[in-house]
Amino acid sequence: QVPLVEFGGGLVKAGESLRLSCVASDANFANIGTMGWYRQVGTEQSELVASITIGGDITWYSDSVKGRFAISRDNAKHTIYLQMNRLKAEDTAVYTCAARKQWSSIFSLWSQGTQVAVSS
Numbered sequence: 001q002v003p004l005v006e007f008g009g010g011l012v013k014a015g016e017s018l019r020l021s022c023v024a025s026d027a028n029f030a031n032i033g034t035m036g037w038y039r040q041v042g043t044e045q046s047e048l049v050a051s052i053t054i055g056g057d058i059t060w061y062s063d064s065v066k067g068r069f070a071i072s073r074d075n076a077k078h079t080i081y082l083q084m085n086r087l088k089a090e091d092t093a094v095y096t097c098a099a100r101k102q103w104s105s106i107f108s109l110w111s112q113g114t115q116v117a118v119s120s
Helices: none
Strands: 004-007 010-013 018-024 032-040 047-053 059-061 069-074 079-084 093-101 114-119
Touching: 004 093, 018 032, 018 093, 018 114, 032 069, 032 079, 047 069, 047 079, 059 069
Parallel strands: 010 114
Antiparallel strands: 004 018, 018 079, 032 047, 032 093, 047 059, 069 079, 093 114
């Protein structure tokens, strides 16, 4: 069973918005403490851009997206969202949803990844 399934992504113009969704399987969601979104450009190192705790609703953002992106969750749907506003060409990347279990400091569950392309 795929632990995380991601939806969304695509091609937009600079300044436009896009929303990504990530659904966790029932079995995994019960043990998840934090979920987040990574992005990767080519072969560069992945960058964690946002995260949210499942229980406490604590959010974190990288400086590169703070003020433009918003992460949220719907526990009843086992889903997190990444609302991306005022997109820039430098936001172009493969975005991947990730989760770490309540007792872990490591993201160990991953989605398939989706391409976000922003044209300038």
